[in-house]
Every structure is written in structure tokens, then in C-alpha cells.
């Protein structure tokens with residue numbers, strides 16, 4: 001099955017497929033490989049991982065078993081909060097590249113705005129200029145974090161990946177990114193399996209009206225806002241379903257209806273939580289939790 005997933009052009013001209021497969025909390029390497037292969041079969045050309053997820057090697061294996069050339073796939077990884085300083089960032093990037101079995105990355109993100117992120121960024125700028133990374137960005141950055149970064153940066157972030165779904169619409173971040181030519185990428189776009197958003201009556205009504213699933217309505221809402229989304233599933237049917245959202249559209253009134261669902265429905269950690277940011281510098285993988 002092929003799906004016509006469109007690309008979005010980043011500020012440096014690099015194109016990123018608007019839907020990618022997320023693999024956070026997919027711990028069994030074979031399940032990671034199978035999910036990546038299933039996603040590519042379903043038309044995905046974008047995979048989102050991180051050193052924190054502990055599955056970069058399996059993602060690389062999935063890419064090599066997908067039957068699609070590496071250069072036709074867009075792979076993201078991220079540097080975690082325990083990596084402090086310029087050289088540590090360079091070394092961590094090279095560890096991720098080695099685990100993935102790649103000689104370049106399409107996108108590399110600072111995972112959270114932990115103290116000293118300016119130094120992480122300086123290393124990423126050099127890796128970008130050296131052609132080891134095609135695009136660089138940030139994750140979980142509030143506008144104030146980006147403003148602070150830009151005081152010393154020479155390359156502007158091309159993406160900001162933040163928790164976003166109808167119960168946490170991140171409109172301030174969305175507008176800031178739009179004004180500053182930074183693509184808004186949504187993590188936990190379906191609520192991370194920890195939200196009631198997929199059973200919200202308004203979403204369920206729209207799903208019935210469009211003969212689509214609630215997940216497809218939510219993902220269509222994201223893409224019509226111009227966001228990149230990275231839904232995670234380990235089930236082939238859902239992986240296919242999540243990409244099958246380009247044969248319908250939501251009307252302006254329906255988009256306005258979903259806009260009214262916004263509430264502080266955060267399912268993950270909060271970048272404004274300094275205690276979390278400090279604590280997270282002591283973690284080196286997701287299994288600390």
C-alpha cells in the first residue's frame with residue numbers, strides 16, 4: 001500500500017515528510033524493525049527516534065530491511081539531556097550514527113532545553129556545516145528558549161518538536177514558529193495513549209461524519225495546521241490507518257470545533273519544570289522510569 005504523504009520544506013530547503021513513524025517506548029528490537037518495515041510499506045518515509053529510546057540500532061536495521069534506499073528515508077534522532085558540552089555532543093552524535101549504521105542523519109534535535117543547551121547547539125551547527133546532518137532543530141523549546149539560543153547561534157532551528165494534540169494545542173509555540181520559519185512538529189499527536197482525546201465526543205462525531213477513525217480526524221487536524229506529525233504504533237493496521245488521511249479534509253468550521261477542545265491536557269513532561277530538566281540530566285535512557 002502506498003500513501004501520498006506530502007513533504008514540508010524546512011527553512012534550509014530540506015524536505016521532511018509530513019507524517020513519520022514514532023518509536024518511543026518500543027523496546028523489543030524486532031518490533032521496532034517490523035514497525036519500520038510496515039511503515040515503509042504503508043508509504044512512510046520518515047522515522048523519529050532518539051538516543052534516549054535505546055532503539056537506534058533497531059531503527060537502522062529496519063531501514064536496511066525496508067527495501068527502500070537510505071537516501072529516500074528521513075531519519076531523526078535527538079541528543080539527550082545528560083550530554084553536556086561541545087565535545088560530548090559530537091561524541092554522542094557519532095555514537096548515535098554508529099548505532100544506526102548511517103553516515104549521516106537527516107535531522108538532529110536537542111531533546112529538552114536542559115541547562116547549557118547553547119553548547120549542544122554549537123556542536124550541532126558544526127556537524128551541520130560539515131554535512132553530517134541535513135537539518136538541525138530543537139524539541140520542547142518554549143519561545144523564550146529559542147530566543148535565548150539565537151543570542152549565540154549562527155544557524156536558526158529548523159524544527160521545534162513539542163507535545164501537541166487537541167487537548168494541548170500549543171498555539172503560542174505554533175504562532176512563534178510560524179513567524180520565525182520554524183516547522184512545528186507534534187509529539188504524542190494522538191495523546192500518547194495517556195489521554196482521552198481519541199474518545200472526545202466532538203472527535204468521535206467528526207469520525208462518524210467522515211467515515212474515518214478518531215485518530216485519522218486528529219492527524220488530519222494536525223496536518224491541516226501545517227504540522228509534521230510522528231504517530232507511534234506497533235500495529236500494521238494502525239500504521240497504515242495513520243497515513244491514510246489525504247482523501248478527505250476538515251472544513252474551517254470543523255477545525256474551529258477542534259480548536260475549542262484546547263485545555264492544558266499535557267501527557268508528558270513540561271519544559272517549564274526546572275526540577276524535571278535538572279533531574280533528567282541524570283538519566284541516560286528511557287528505562288530510568
Ligand SMILES: NC(=O)C1=CN([C@@H]2O[C@H](COP(=O)(O)OP(=O)(O)OC[C@H]3O[C@@H](n4cnc5c(N)ncnc54)[C@H](OP(=O)(O)O)[C@@H]3O)[C@@H](O)[C@H]2O)C=CC1
Nearest residue numbers: 022023024139187188189190191192193215231232233234
Ligand atoms: N521529543 C520528545 O520529547 C518526545 C518525542 N516523542 C516522539 O513522538 C512519537 C509519538 O508520540 P507517542 O507518545 O509515542 O504517542 P502517540 O500520540 O503517537 O500515540 C501512540 C499511542 O496511540 C496508539 N495508537 C496509535 N495509532 C492509533 C490509532 N490509529 N488508533 C488508536 N490508537 C492508536 C498507540 O498504541 P499501539 O502502538 O498499540 O498502536 C500508542 O499507545 C514518539 O513515538 C516519539 O517518536 C514522544 C514523546 C516525547
Ligand SMILES: O=C(O)C(=O)[C@@H](O)[C@H](O)C(=O)CO
Nearest residue numbers: 024050052111267268269270
Ligand atoms: O515526558 C515524559 O514524561 C516522557 O516520558 C517523554 O516525554 C520523555 O521525557 C521524552 O522526552 C521522550 O522523547
